Structures are given as structure tokens and as C-alpha cells.
Amino acid sequence: MRARWLWRLLHSLALGLVGLGYLSTAQASDAPATAAGPSTEVWYVMDREGWLRTDDARLVLTTYDLRNGPNLAAVPLQLGDWTGQDLPVTNLETFPTLNADHLVYRGYTNSAGRMLILSLVGSTRGQSFHHPLICYAWASWPAEDRGTVALPVGDSDVVLRYVVGYDPEGPAQVDLHWYLWPNDRRDWGDGATQVRVTALATVSEEQALADAREFAQLLFAAARRLDAPAEAPEEPAVAPSPDQSAEPLPAFSR
Numbered sequence: 001m002r003a004r005w006l007w008r009l010l011h012s013l014a015l016g017l018v019g020l021g022y023l024s025t026a027q028a029s030d031a032p033a034t035a036a037g038p039s040t041e042v043w044y045v046m047d048r049e050g051w052l053r054t055d056d057a058r059l060v061l062t063t064y065d066l067r068n069g070p071n072l073a074a075v076p077l078q079l080g081d082w083t084g085q086d087l088p089v090t091n092l093e094t095f096p097t098l099n100a101d102h103l104v105y106r107g108y109t110n111s112a113g114r115m116l117i118l119s120l121v122g123s124t125r126g127q128s129f130h131h132p133l134i135c136y137a138w139a140s141w142p143a144e145d146r147g148t149v150a151l152p153v154g155d156s157d158v159v160l161r162y163v164v165g166y167d168p169e170g171p172a173q174v175d176l177h178w179y180l181w182p183n184d185r186r187d188w189g190d191g192a193t194q195v196r197v198t199a200l201a202t203v204s205e206e207q208a209l210a211d212a213r214e215f216a217q218l219l220f221a222a223a224r225r226l227d228a229p230a231e232a233p234e235e236p237a238v239a240p241s242p243d244q245s246a247e248p249l250p251a252f253s254r
Contacts, residue, residue, distance in 0.1 A: 036182030056159035068122030068191035100128035153223040
């Protein structure tokens with residue numbers, strides 16, 4: 001029975017991805033990644049919504065490089081207590097034309113045997129991105145919009161979108177997702193990434209939410225609000241004392 005609902009879960013999530021035009025990592029196009037640096041080194045704009053700006057937008061540094069590009073496949077298979085494996089995307093024959101550049105579709109299990117799915121979609125086309133509610137509608141599953149969830153990150157926080165989908169023949173699943181852009185223009189052509197963590201409620205929805213929160217938190221290194229002052233630059237090195245025997249430097253007028 002467990003194998004049956006697990007297969008249904010993977011099939012339904014993959015159907016939502018494939019039916020709306022996502023490519024598997026193996027079939028990713030040669031579209032170039034954004035010119036911005038890695039999201040581990042450069043502040044990226046993060047928001048819980050892809051098609052509108054919200055007051056929950058943040059600047060973030062991520063633990064792993066989550067910019068649109070082949071680097072998405074380098075996210076480790078071991079994340080904290082979670083061990084992952086890449087999963088196949090089924091129904092490839094149903095691909096329409098809304099192809100994303102890169103897709104990582106991966107299952108993770110912790111030491112207690114609980115499971116979740118990590119989906120990373122990178123693209124330079126806005127058509128590649130959709131809300132998980134659309135995915136559940138595509139699979140004909142009931143779903144509830146639970147609003148948002150905040151996670152502490154250092155001295156700040158990040159806010160994620162929160163949805164619960166109900167498999168008619170299996171456990172509910174708790175979805176947390178967000179988007180990343182290399183700058184606040186939020187132009188899809190610059191490259192963007194949607195991150196989605198889907199935890200299975202095999203114990204309870206509360207436990208699944210805790211698992212999804214724990215896993216999502218592993219992906220953030222730092223966060224601050226867009227209007228927060230930038231970090232102070234490093235203190236400049238102390239200049240050497242001038243040589244008193246040397247001729248004085250000429251004065252410059254303004």
C-alpha cells in the first residue's frame with residue numbers, strides 16, 4: 001500500500017511539472033545561466049510569489065548555489081539528516097513547449113524514515129513557473145492555501161508560501177516554496193529559480209510542516225530586508241606612518 005501511494009505522489013508531482021513544460025535535468029537546454037555570481041556569494045532577491053511583489057521580499061545568501069544553471073544539480077544528496085536520490089520525471093511524451101532550462105527533482109529521507117521532495121526549477125522564461133495549487137489542480141487533488149510560514153535565518157527571517165495538497169489515496173503533503181532572482185528587476189530573462197519543498201504527512205500535517213521547515217532552513221545562509229542597510233565594509237588597513245625625511249606631498253585644491 002505504501003509503495004502505491006508513494007508512486008501516486010511522485011507521479012502527480014511529476015505530472016504537474018511535465019504537464020506545464022518542465023525539462024528533466026538530463027534534457028536541459030543550453031540556455032546560459034544568469035551573469036550574476038553564485039547565490040552563495042552574491043545577495044539574491046527572494047520572494048514567496050513569482051508574479052507579484054510582496055512585503056515579504058528579502059535579500060538572501062544561500063548555503064548552496066541556487067541560481068539558474070547546471071549548478072542546481074550540485075546541491076548535495078546529503079543535507080543534514082536528510083539523504084536524497086534523484087527521481088525520474090514521468091510522462092515525458094506529454095511535453096508541450098513551455099520548457100524550463102534546468103530541473104532537479106529529488107526525494108530525501110531522514111533517519112526516522114520520513115520523506116520529502118525537493119524540486120528546483122531554473123529558467124529564463126516566466127511560463128516555466130507556476131504555483132503548486134496549479135500542480136494539484138492538474139492532478140485533480142483537493143488543496144488548501146495556508147498562507148505563509150516564516151523561518152528564522154540569522155538575525156532576520158524569510159517568508160515562504162504554504163500549501164497543503166490532499167492525495168485521495170495517500171497522505172497529505174505540505175508544500176513550501178519561494179523564488180530567487182539575481183536582482184530586483186525580477187526579469188525572467190535574467191534567470192530565476194523556484195524552490196519547492198514537499199513533505200509527506202505520513203505521521204501528521206504538523207510533523208510534515210516541521211520537516212519541510214527544517215529542510216528549507218538548510219538552504220539559507222543569511223537574509224535581510226531589501227530596505228536594510230548593507231553590511232558595513234571591512235575596516236581598511238592602517239596606512240603606514242609617513243617618512244618624516246621625505247619631501248611633503250603637494251597639496252591638492254578642490
